[in-house]
Amino acid sequence: MRAFEDFKVGDIMEFGPVAVTAAAIKSFAARFDPQPTHLDEAARQNTILDGLFASGLHTVCMHMRLFADGILRDSTSMGSPGVEEVRYLAPVRAGDSLTLRVEIIGMRPSKSRPERGLVNFRSHMVNADDKPVLEMTATLMFGRRAAAGGKEVAR
């Protein structure tokens, strides 16, 4: 099981790809972001972008799924206190294929909860042309394998 101690600053991991379909774009939008730009190829679009493209939060959720399958499954994940930043760098369209790249940029044991550690990462979703469409900087909590005093806390 992957615990806090198994990460290392500078580690780079890559997962996916995930295929983006028009049906998935519209399904997410109908439930969570029902704007014409995410629902209808023919709708009047906004001033900056034309055509159907995915809700930014949909791309975030696809990122989450790749992250969960690639890193959090069979780990001591304790969730996340928050996300420093998400940047939407380019529109995600039907037919795109997105790969997740994750770099560990920092880690420290929790001061108040010695059985936990915080891992900072910067990640990108990149399309088939290797162009980044999303950048995220966020923090995750993981159980530590050995807390202060050598007591085994993560099983």
Next chain:
Amino acid sequence: MTYFEDLRVGTRTEVGSHTFTADEIKAFAREFDPQPFHLDEEAAARSHFGALCASGWHTAAVCLRHIVLECHRQQAELRRRGEPVASTGPSPGLRDLKWPRPVYVGDTIAFAQEVVELRTLASRPGVGLRIARHTGTNQREELVYSVLSSTFIDRRYNAG
């Protein structure tokens, strides 16, 4: 949505509330965030959360739905009065997102939006950038979600 020039820093809008059910928490988790404490009551009870709780992105997604529906209500009202409607979006991103407490089964989260900054852009004269704080607060008045979300909004002189 009114035009960028019509927006005011400090305007706060209550956009609606939502009660999270176990079924929808698990369905969202299966699709986007398959971690044990979002998928299974027993595994969640053994975790530090102590009970089944929603993916943070599920809370974010339900908040977004309420923000968009409020925007649609405002647009419908403008159309009813025969006034022009500005187009909004896309968003260049978000920052300072926090999930200070879990959202558990049965929690009712009230969502709100407050305009915190309005920025004109030399690079995009047709639109302005609205930065808004979106929040979610549970039935015990505890903050469970907070984010600064940026959205491009049409400027008035850009219209027609």
